Amino acid sequence: MTLRPFHLAFPVRDLAEARAFYGGVLGCAEGRSSDEWIDFDFMGHQIVAHLAPTAHNGDAAVNHVDGHGVPVPHFGVVLTLEDFGALAERMRAAGTHFEIEPYTRFAGEPGEQRTMFFRDPSGNAIEMKAFASLDALFAT
Template sequence: MAMALFHLAFPVDDLAAARAFYGGVMGCAEGRSCDEWVDFDFHGHQIVAHLAPGEAGDRASNHVDGHGVPVPHFGLVLEMADWEALAKRLRDAGCEFVIEPTIRFKGQPGEQATMFLRDPAGNALEFKAFADRAQLFAK
């Protein structure tokens, strides 16, 4: 079976700001677009920023390992070196983190590097990595 790719459509309130963040800060190549949406290549996956003022942003948070994790959120599981490079890129760009790059569940099953931030529309994103990717679904 071929590797599946995900497609995610999400609301933003300003396409120019979405382009600056996803294209500029995150380094995602832009695909198709029109006056109401923009496709981005999100590490080989397709995400689509749809103009929908007032609909973006998280609505709640859940307590996870001492942090208030924004809900909803989306993101990627990266290789550790890619996660570290992204954390540096985001810091260098002056991004404000909801949860600073950190190691969660240290010494436990599922130990992972994680970070949370928001795009300009307030959508929450999580990026994580595992020293041992076999721990992704560890209990």
């Protein structure tokens, strides 16, 4: 199978906030936009922030994974370890509140990974993770 970029659309309460967070803090290049939505290049994937000021954002549920409450729903990407470290530093420098601080999940087990969770200004949960090798992505 050929890997292809994914597309994800999600609600935000304010486009200027979304632009500042995704473009400014995360460093995502902006693509097309209108008065109601903005496309962003999210590490090679297309995400679209749609203006929905009355939409409910936040946890629908929390699942317990490796001793942490993981917000559901959430989205994110798999980064290299180097990019993960640089992003964690950038998020800390921006004063980001982490739902789950950067740490190593499943240490010493199949699927060992670095992971962190944070929210955008509209409350959408985002997970960034990294593996020493992508071969571990689906390891059991």
